Amino acid sequence: MLRVERVHTLYGHIEALRGVDIEVKEREIVALIGSNGAGKSTLLMTICGTPQAAAGRILFEGRDITRVPTHLIMRSGIAQAPEGRRIFPRMTVLENLQMGALVGDPAKFSEDLENVFSIFPILKQRETQRGGTLSGGEQQMLAIARALMSRPRLLLLDEPSLGLAPMIVRQIFQIIQDINQKTGTTILLVEQDAFHALRLAHRGYVLVNGSIALTGTGRELLANREVRAAYLEGGATEDQ
Amino acid sequence: MEYFLQQLINGVTLGAIFGLIAIGYTMVYGILGMVNFAHGDVFMIGGFVAVITFLILGVLGLTWVPFALLCMLLIAMVFTGVHGWAVERIGYRALRNSNRLAPLISAIGMSIFLQNYVQLLQGARNKAIPPMISGGVELMTSPTGFTVKFGYMQMVIIAVTTVLMVGFSLLIARTSMGRQQRACEQDMRMARLLGVDVDRTISLTFIMGAALAAVAGMIWLLYYGIIDFYVGFLAGIKAFTAAVLGGIGSLPGAMLGGLLIGLIEVFWSAYFSVEYKDVAAFAILVLVLIFRPTGLLGQPDIEKV
Numbered sequence: 001m002l003r004v005e006r007v008h009t010l011y012g013h014i015e016a017l018r019g020v021d022i023e024v025k026e027r028e029i030v031a032l033i034g035s036n037g038a039g040k041s042t043l044l045m046t047i048c049g050t051p052q053a054a055a056g057r058i059l060f061e062g063r064d065i066t067r068v069p070t071h072l073i074m075r076s077g078i079a080q081a082p083e084g085r086r087i088f089p090r091m092t093v094l095e096n097l098q099m100g101a102l103v104g105d106p107a108k109f110s111e112d113l114e115n116v117f118s119i120f121p122i123l124k125q126r127e128t129q130r131g132g133t134l135s136g137g138e139q140q141m142l143a144i145a146r147a148l149m150s151r152p153r154l155l156l157l158d159e160p161s162l163g164l165a166p167m168i169v170r171q172i173f174q175i176i177q178d179i180n181q182k183t184g185t186t187i188l189l190v191e192q193d194a195f196h197a198l199r200l201a202h203r204g205y206v207l208v209n210g211s212i213a214l215t216g217t218g219r220e221l222l223a224n225r226e227v228r229a230a231y232l233e234g235g236a237t238e239d240q
Numbered sequence: 241m242e243y244f245l246q247q248l249i250n251g252v253t254l255g256a257i258f259g260l261i262a263i264g265y266t267m268v269y270g271i272l273g274m275v276n277f278a279h280g281d282v283f284m285i286g287g288f289v290a291v292i293t294f295l296i297l298g299v300l301g302l303t304w305v306p307f308a309l310l311c312m313l314l315i316a317m318v319f320t321g322v323h324g325w326a327v328e329r330i331g332y333r334a335l336r337n338s339n340r341l342a343p344l345i346s347a348i349g350m351s352i353f354l355q356n357y358v359q360l361l362q363g364a365r366n367k368a369i370p371p372m373i374s375g376g377v378e379l380m381t382s383p384t385g386f387t388v389k390f391g392y393m394q395m396v397i398i399a400v401t402t403v404l405m406v407g408f409s410l411l412i413a414r415t416s417m418g419r420q421q422r423a424c425e426q427d428m429r430m431a432r433l434l435g436v437d438v439d440r441t442i443s444l445t446f447i448m449g450a451a452l453a454a455v456a457g458m459i460w461l462l463y464y465g466i467i468d469f470y471v472g473f474l475a476g477i478k479a480f481t482a483a484v485l486g487g488i489g490s491l492p493g494a495m496l497g498g499l500l501i502g503l504i505e506v507f508w509s510a511y512f513s514v515e516y517k518d519v520a521a522f523a524i525l526v527l528v529l530i531f532r533p534t535g536l537l538g539q540p541d542i543e544k545v
Contacts, residue, residue, distance in 0.1 A: 048433055050432060050433070070433065071432050071436055071438065074432070074433055074434060074435040079434075080433050082433060088422070088423055088426045088430070091423070098419060099419060099420075099434050102416070102420070102434055102435050102436065103434070150435070
């Protein structure tokens with residue numbers, strides 16, 4: 001469904017991605033793990049064309065989207081809940097969701113709204129509240145809900161667990177799994193919480209200094225000694 | 241008391257004009273974070289398009305006043321909108337990701353260009369039109385013989401401005417286009433990630449700002465009966481002052497600021513000195529910037545993380 005081939009991305013003169021290859025197949029959850037600054041968020045943003053790749057090729061459903069403007073990529077069936085959530089702070093929850101539905105089918109709006117409210121009942125209660133006044137967890141839910149409003153075939157999630165209480169983290173991961181299983185939405189998930197992400201994912205990639213160091217199924221990576229040493233032991237959460 | 245009431249009417253009328261121009265400044269600032277110094281000249285172009293339309297209608301013999309006014313209004317809005325669009329497309333778009341000073345300097349250049357363009361095409365002499373709406377209602381007369389008069393022209397100005405401002409506020413608050421505009425204002429990259437065509441949204445912002453300024457230009461022409469290629473400079477700076485006073489980036493702020501600048505200028509002229517009326521408006525700007533830099537209705541970006 002998505003193929004990233006030898007992609008390089010520059011931020012000024014710094015090469016943030018140095019020839020990344022990944023592939024995401026239909027209906028998969030693929031986790032992308034790595035430490036801070038490894039280039040995980042850059043990869044998601046490059047897929048969306050902001051910034052565009054300096055070299056390499058990105059194919060979505062067989063079509064080359066490497067040089068397509070961002071807003072057109074986002075109209076072709078990809079949605080992203082980006083790093084830092086990026087909720088519109090001076091818009092209400094409903095308006096944020098309406099923005100998410102911009103590229104969707106207007107006739108399905110109320111159906112989709114009901115759908116995200118049933119996944120995240122708290123958003124229904126907060127409907128008329130401004131985005132900037134929500135708690136971190138609520139903002140994360142809103143970011144995911146907003147991305148779902150366009151019925152994407154490929155959903156890009158950037159650190160959905162960042163800064164959230166462990167209980168909410170578990171809830172969010174459960175919801176991600178449900179979205180994948182119930183609607184068949186393909187998910188590319190960027191996470192620092194490697195343990196949760198790899199348990200959930202069908203496959204995973206480990207990104208180190210802007211290139212892919214390791215790949216395998218979620219189970220394989222969880223068992224891998226290097227992965228355990230670098231991302232799982234010590235600070236990582238091993239709660240069940 | 242009667243004198244005061246008369247000044248109030250005059251001040252609100254002038255404030256309506258400044259408010260209409262100020263909306264263009266505040267919206268562009270909200271989205272691009274730049275001051276579009278050519279906006280005052282776009283307002284002037286609105287006045288000129290109205291004059292030209294008036295003359296053409298006269299030649300064609302279409303002089304029924306309501307029809308002529310409507311034609312002038314629509315044609316001025318369309319043509320001035322095109323100018324607003326072109327200013328952004330030519331002068332600012334290529335500079336959008338550069339140093340903050342670059343578009344500012346380009347804006348000053350666009351302003352000088354537009355003044356010269358009108359001067360060359362239309363001549364440096366001012367253009368005049370005969371009064372199209374005259375008369376008014378005499379509200380009251382004081383014992384000393386001073387009569388408070390609410391001109392029909394003033395009524396039309398205040399009514400048209402009110403309708404436009406309400407309509408425009410609803411457009412921004414309720415429609416998908418308005419939401420896209422606010423989204424670009426709050427987080428342009430995220431707006432793009434949701435499929436918003438940012439270039440198109442910015443172009444629309446310039447077109448709408450210019451169309452409102454065109455209405456102000458036409459009102460100016462009808463109210464004062466005269467216009468020249470330089471009129472946009474001072475009116476533009478005052479409207480910019482109004483936008484800052486109300487809180488730049490805020491739509492209701494621009495309207496309130498415009499009203500206040502109009503009132504301040506008229507009352508200062510009426511009670512102190514006409515010669516120093518510009519000083520009054522700008523002194524207020526200085527005070528606002530010292531004591532309340534975000535303006536009356538502006539909000540500091542504390543919600544942003």
